[in-house]
Amino acid sequence: MEEKELISKAKDGDVYSFERLISQHQKKIYNVIYNMIGDESEAYDISQEVFIKAFKYMKEFRGDSTFFTWLYSIARNIFLNESKRFYNKKRNFETSLDNNDNIELLKISDNYNIDKELESNELQKKVREAIQQLPEEFKLVIIFYYLEGFSYEDIAGVMELSIGTVKSRLSRGKEHLKEIFSNIADFQEFDSECASNNMII
Amino acid sequence: MENKKIMKDEVFEKIIRSVKEKDLPNSYSSELHLKLLQTKREIQSDITISKKIERILNNLRHSFLKPVGITVTASLLFLLIGSYFYIQGYKKGVNHSEIVQQVISSSMDMGKEGVLRINFSSVKEIEAVDFEVILPEGICLVKDSKVNCQEKNIQWIGSLFAGRNIIKLPIMATHEGVWEIHIRAKKGNAVKDIKRSISVQKA
Numbered sequence: 001m002e003e004k005e006l007i008s009k010a011k012d013g014d015v016y017s018f019e020r021l022i023s024q025h026q027k028k029i030y031n032v033i034y035n036m037i038g039d040e041s042e043a044y045d046i047s048q049e050v051f052i053k054a055f056k057y058m059k060e061f062r063g064d065s066t067f068f069t070w071l072y073s074i075a076r077n078i079f080l081n082e083s084k085r086f087y088n089k090k091r092n093f094e095t096s097l098d099n100n101d102n103i104e105l106l107k108i109s110d111n112y113n114i115d116k117e118l119e120s121n122e123l124q125k126k127v128r129e130a131i132q133q134l135p136e137e138f139k140l141v142i143i144f145y146y147l148e149g150f151s152y153e154d155i156a157g158v159m160e161l162s163i164g165t166v167k168s169r170l171s172r173g174k175e176h177l178k179e180i181f182s183n184i185a186d187f188q189e190f191d192s193e194c195a196s197n198n199m200i201i
Numbered sequence: 202m203e204n205k206k207i208m209k210d211e212v213f214e215k216i217i218r219s220v221k222e223k224d225l226p227n228s229y230s231s232e233l234h235l236k237l238l239q240t241k242r243e244i245q246s247d248i249t250i251s252k253k254i255e256r257i258l259n260n261l262r263h264s265f266l267k268p269v270g271i272t273v274t275a276s277l278l279f280l281l282i283g284s285y286f287y288i289q290g291y292k293k294g295v296n297h298s299e300i301v302q303q304v305i306s307s308s309m310d311m312g313k314e315g316v317l318r319i320n321f322s323s324v325k326e327i328e329a330v331d332f333e334v335i336l337p338e339g340i341c342l343v344k345d346s347k348v349n350c351q352e353k354n355i356q357w358i359g360s361l362f363a364g365r366n367i368i369k370l371p372i373m374a375t376h377e378g379v380w381e382i383h384i385r386a387k388k389g390n391a392v393k394d395i396k397r398s399i400s401v402q403k404a
Contacts, residue, residue: 013241013244013245015234015237015238015241018237019230019233019234019237026225026229026230026233027222027224027225028222030223030225030229031222031223034223035220040223040226041318041367041369042365042367044226044229044318045318045320045365045367048229048232048233048236051233051237052233052236052237052240055237055240055241056240056244082365123216123219124219124220124221127216127217127219127220128220131217142217146214146217146218147217147218147220147222174213177213177217178213181213181216
C-alpha cells in the first residue's frame with residue numbers, strides 16, 4: 001500500500017494503517033529521545049506520546065510537507081517540552097554539578113584500540129552524556145545529523161530552520177561537543193594515539 | 202597544526218558515529234497498539250458527543266426565532282454548556298486534583314514477569330501522597346523475585362515531584378483475560394483514580 005493511501009486510511013482512524021506509516025520511525029524517534037535525555041523509561045513514554053499525538057491529529061495533516069517532516073515536527077515539540085520537564089525534575093533530585101563533573105575521565109591506556117573502545121557500552125554512554133550537555137539549540141541538530149543520519153534538508157524541514165542555519169548550528173554544536181569531549185578525555189593524548197595509529201589522512 | 206585539526210574532526214566523527222541505535226523494548230509495539238486503539242475509541246466518543254451537542258444547539262437555534270422561548274432557551278443553553286464543561290472537567294479530574302492521570306493499556310504473556318509503569322504528572326511537588334494499587338485476580342505482585350498472589354492491595358506513602366513521575370511495580374500475569382488494575386493517589390480531599398487494563402494472553 002502506498003504512503004498516500006495509508007495516510008488517507010489513518011486519517012479515517014485506521015490504526016493498522018497508521019502503524020504501518022510509523023513503523024520505520026518508531027525506533028528512530030525512541031532513539032532520538034533516549035539520546036537527548038539518556039533515560040530509557042522516559043524515552044519509552046515520551047516516544048509513545050509522540051505517536052499518540054500524531055494519530056490524534058492525523059486529520060490536520062494536509063500534505064503540505066511530507067509525512068516524515070510532519071511527524072518529526074510533532075516529535076520535536078514534544079522532545080523539547082518533555083526534555084525541559086525532565087531536566088527540571090532531575091535537578092530536584094540531584095545536587096548541582098559542574099558541567100563535566102558527572103562524567104568520568106576517559107583514560108587512554110598504552111595499548112589503546114579506538115575501534116574496540118568505541119564498541120564498548122561504557123564509551124557510548126559517555127558520548128550520550130556528553131551530547132546531553134549540549135545547549136538545546138545544538139542538541140537535536142547534532143542527534144539528527146550524526147546519530148540518525150538525517151540530511152540538512154530533512155533537519156531544516158523538521159526544525160523549521162533554513163539550511164544555512166542548520167549548517168551553522170551543526171558546526172557550532174560540533175565545536176561545542178569537541179570541547180566537552182576534550183574535557184572528558186584528554187583529547188591531546190587521544191589525538192596522539194590516533195596519530196600513531198595512522199588515522200591522519 | 203593543520204594535520205592536527207583534520208585528525209580531530211575525524212576522531213570526533215568516529216566517536217559520535219559509533220553510537221549504536223538501541224532496540225525498541227519488547228512490549229513497545231504491543232503497548233503502543235493498545236494505546237492507539239484506546240485513542241481511537243476516545244476520538245470516536247468525542248465525535249459522538251460533539252455531534253449530539255451540535256444537534257441540540259441547532260434545535261435551540263431554531264427556537265430562538267420564537268420570542269416566547271427566548272428566556273427558556275437561554276436558560277437551557279446555559280445549563281447545557283455548564284453541564285458539558287462540568288462533565289468534561291469531571292472526566293479529566295481537574296475539579297478534584299492537581300494530579301493529572303495518564304491511562305495506559307498494555308498486554309502481557311501469561312507466566313511472564315513485567316513491570317507496571319504508572320505515570321503521574323503533577324503541576325507541583327506534593328509530599329505525603331497515599332498511593333494504593335489493587336491488583337486483579339489474573340495479576341500478581343513480584344516481590345523479592347518471588348510471585349506473591351496473596352498481596353492484592355498494595356499501599357504506601359510517597360511524594361510526587363513537579364512534572365512526570367513514574368512508579369514501577371514488578372508484576373506477573375497468572376491468568377488469561379483482560380484485567381483491570383486500579384491505582385489511587387490521595388492527598389487530603391484530592392483523589393485521583395487510574396484504571397489500567399492489561400490483556401493477558403497465552404505465551
